[in-house]
Amino acid sequence: MGKIKKILFVQYQQDIKLKINIALMYFLLSLIIFSLFRFLFYTVYHDFFLSISPSDVVFSFIYGLRFDISVISTFLGFLIILLFIPFVQKSTKFLKICVLLMIFSITALMLALSGDFVYFSRVNRHMTEELIAAFADREFIIKYSLQYYWWVLCLIFFIVTLIL
Numbered sequence: 001m002g003k004i005k006k007i008l009f010v011q012y013q014q015d016i017k018l019k020i021n022i023a024l025m026y027f028l029l030s031l032i033i034f035s036l037f038r039f040l041f042y043t044v045y046h047d048f049f050l051s052i053s054p055s056d057v058v059f060s061f062i063y064g065l066r067f068d069i070s071v072i073s074t075f076l077g078f079l080i081i082l083l084f085i086p087f088v089q090k091s092t093k094f095l096k097i098c099v100l101l102m103i104f105s106i107t108a109l110m111l112a113l114s115g116d117f118v119y120f121s122r123v124n125r126h127m128t129e130e131l132i133a134a135f136a137d138r139e140f141i142i143k144y145s146l147q148y149y150w151w152v153l154c155l156i157f158f159i160v161t162l163i164l
Contacts, residue, residue: 033113037113083098111153
Protein backbone atom coordinates (compact mmCIF):
# COMPACT_ATOMS: atom_id res chain seq x y z
CA MET A 1 0.00 0.00 0.00
CA GLY A 2 2.84 2.36 0.79
CA LYS A 3 4.36 1.83 -2.68
CA ILE A 4 1.08 2.73 -4.38
CA LYS A 5 0.80 5.88 -2.30
CA LYS A 6 4.41 6.79 -3.10
CA ILE A 7 3.89 6.23 -6.84
CA LEU A 8 0.70 8.29 -6.91
CA PHE A 9 2.12 11.24 -5.03
CA VAL A 10 5.56 11.24 -6.66
CA GLN A 11 4.48 10.80 -10.27
CA TYR A 12 1.25 12.78 -10.15
CA GLN A 13 1.79 15.61 -7.74
CA GLN A 14 -1.46 17.45 -7.38
CA ASP A 15 -2.74 20.07 -5.05
CA ILE A 16 -5.51 17.86 -3.68
CA LYS A 17 -6.57 20.40 -1.05
CA LEU A 18 -7.09 23.05 -3.73
CA LYS A 19 -9.09 20.65 -5.90
CA ILE A 20 -11.25 19.55 -2.98
CA ASN A 21 -11.87 23.20 -2.08
CA ILE A 22 -12.83 24.00 -5.69
CA ALA A 23 -15.16 21.01 -5.94
CA LEU A 24 -16.84 21.74 -2.59
CA MET A 25 -17.15 25.45 -3.32
CA TYR A 26 -18.91 24.93 -6.65
CA PHE A 27 -21.05 22.12 -5.28
CA LEU A 28 -22.17 24.22 -2.29
CA LEU A 29 -22.65 27.29 -4.49
CA SER A 30 -24.95 25.26 -6.73
CA LEU A 31 -26.84 23.94 -3.71
CA ILE A 32 -27.29 27.48 -2.37
CA ILE A 33 -28.55 28.67 -5.76
CA PHE A 34 -31.12 25.85 -5.94
CA SER A 35 -32.22 26.51 -2.36
CA LEU A 36 -32.59 30.23 -3.00
CA PHE A 37 -34.75 29.56 -6.04
CA ARG A 38 -36.87 27.11 -4.01
CA PHE A 39 -37.29 29.77 -1.31
CA LEU A 40 -38.07 32.36 -3.98
CA PHE A 41 -40.77 30.10 -5.42
CA TYR A 42 -42.22 29.59 -1.97
CA THR A 43 -42.32 33.30 -1.12
CA VAL A 44 -43.51 34.65 -4.48
CA TYR A 45 -46.06 31.92 -5.16
CA HIS A 46 -47.14 31.49 -1.55
CA ASP A 47 -50.81 31.10 -2.58
CA PHE A 48 -50.03 27.72 -4.13
CA PHE A 49 -48.69 26.43 -0.82
CA LEU A 50 -51.52 27.51 1.50
CA SER A 51 -53.07 24.04 1.58
CA ILE A 52 -49.79 22.48 2.74
CA SER A 53 -49.02 22.32 6.45
CA PRO A 54 -45.86 24.03 7.70
CA SER A 55 -44.26 20.70 8.58
CA ASP A 56 -44.90 19.47 5.02
CA VAL A 57 -43.26 22.62 3.68
CA VAL A 58 -40.17 21.95 5.83
CA PHE A 59 -40.06 18.33 4.62
CA SER A 60 -40.46 19.55 1.04
CA PHE A 61 -37.42 21.74 1.44
CA ILE A 62 -35.43 18.89 2.97
CA TYR A 63 -36.47 16.39 0.29
CA GLY A 64 -35.87 19.10 -2.30
CA LEU A 65 -32.24 19.18 -1.18
CA ARG A 66 -31.96 15.50 -2.10
CA PHE A 67 -33.29 16.27 -5.56
CA ASP A 68 -30.97 19.26 -5.87
CA ILE A 69 -27.96 17.14 -4.92
CA SER A 70 -28.85 14.59 -7.59
CA VAL A 71 -29.23 17.29 -10.26
CA ILE A 72 -26.01 19.00 -9.22
CA SER A 73 -24.21 15.66 -9.24
CA THR A 74 -25.49 15.04 -12.75
CA PHE A 75 -24.29 18.40 -14.06
CA LEU A 76 -21.10 18.88 -12.03
CA GLY A 77 -20.16 15.29 -11.21
CA PHE A 78 -18.34 14.60 -14.45
CA LEU A 79 -16.45 17.89 -14.20
CA ILE A 80 -15.44 17.17 -10.61
CA ILE A 81 -14.20 13.72 -11.66
CA LEU A 82 -12.20 15.37 -14.47
CA LEU A 83 -10.76 17.77 -11.94
CA PHE A 84 -9.20 14.90 -10.00
CA ILE A 85 -7.68 13.03 -12.96
CA PRO A 86 -3.99 12.69 -12.08
CA PHE A 87 -2.18 14.50 -14.89
CA VAL A 88 1.39 15.62 -14.67
CA GLN A 89 0.83 19.34 -14.73
CA LYS A 90 3.49 21.98 -15.07
CA SER A 91 0.81 24.58 -15.64
CA THR A 92 -2.70 25.03 -14.33
CA LYS A 93 -4.44 25.11 -17.73
CA PHE A 94 -6.37 21.90 -17.13
CA LEU A 95 -7.52 23.12 -13.72
CA LYS A 96 -8.65 26.44 -15.21
CA ILE A 97 -10.56 24.67 -17.99
CA CYS A 98 -12.38 22.50 -15.43
CA VAL A 99 -13.26 25.55 -13.34
CA LEU A 100 -14.53 27.43 -16.42
CA LEU A 101 -16.67 24.45 -17.38
CA MET A 102 -18.11 24.37 -13.85
CA ILE A 103 -18.89 28.09 -14.05
CA PHE A 104 -20.56 27.54 -17.41
CA SER A 105 -22.60 24.66 -15.97
CA ILE A 106 -23.72 26.72 -12.96
CA THR A 107 -24.62 29.61 -15.27
CA ALA A 108 -26.72 27.29 -17.42
CA LEU A 109 -28.48 25.98 -14.29
CA MET A 110 -29.19 29.54 -13.13
CA LEU A 111 -30.61 30.44 -16.54
CA ALA A 112 -32.80 27.33 -16.51
CA LEU A 113 -34.04 28.08 -12.97
CA SER A 114 -34.74 31.71 -13.90
CA GLY A 115 -36.63 30.57 -16.98
CA ASP A 116 -38.64 28.16 -14.88
CA PHE A 117 -39.45 30.93 -12.40
CA VAL A 118 -40.72 33.24 -15.16
CA TYR A 119 -42.55 30.42 -16.92
CA PHE A 120 -44.32 29.39 -13.71
CA SER A 121 -45.77 32.87 -13.28
CA ARG A 122 -47.47 32.61 -16.68
CA VAL A 123 -48.82 29.03 -16.77
CA ASN A 124 -48.65 27.79 -13.13
CA ARG A 125 -46.53 24.78 -14.13
CA HIS A 126 -42.83 24.12 -14.04
CA MET A 127 -41.02 24.39 -17.33
CA THR A 128 -39.54 20.92 -16.95
CA GLU A 129 -43.01 19.48 -17.46
CA GLU A 130 -43.10 21.07 -20.92
CA LEU A 131 -39.45 21.27 -21.83
CA ILE A 132 -39.88 19.79 -25.31
CA ALA A 133 -42.69 22.21 -26.14
CA ALA A 134 -40.65 25.10 -24.78
CA PHE A 135 -37.70 24.06 -26.92
CA ALA A 136 -39.92 24.16 -29.99
CA ASP A 137 -40.88 27.76 -29.09
CA ARG A 138 -37.33 28.84 -28.24
CA GLU A 139 -37.39 31.84 -30.60
CA PHE A 140 -40.47 33.26 -28.87
CA ILE A 141 -39.00 32.52 -25.44
CA ILE A 142 -35.73 34.28 -26.28
CA LYS A 143 -37.50 37.36 -27.69
CA TYR A 144 -39.90 37.47 -24.73
CA SER A 145 -37.07 37.07 -22.21
CA LEU A 146 -34.98 39.79 -23.80
CA GLN A 147 -37.93 42.14 -24.04
CA TYR A 148 -39.47 41.76 -20.58
CA TYR A 149 -36.86 40.07 -18.38
CA TRP A 150 -33.58 41.54 -19.57
CA TRP A 151 -32.85 42.58 -15.99
CA VAL A 152 -32.84 38.92 -14.86
CA LEU A 153 -30.28 38.08 -17.54
CA CYS A 154 -28.17 41.06 -16.49
CA LEU A 155 -28.36 39.95 -12.86
CA ILE A 156 -27.26 36.42 -13.76
CA PHE A 157 -24.31 37.66 -15.79
CA PHE A 158 -23.37 40.04 -12.97
CA ILE A 159 -23.35 37.13 -10.51
CA VAL A 160 -21.26 35.06 -12.90
CA THR A 161 -18.71 37.85 -13.24
CA LEU A 162 -18.52 38.03 -9.44
CA ILE A 163 -17.82 34.29 -9.36
CA LEU A 164 -15.06 34.64 -11.93
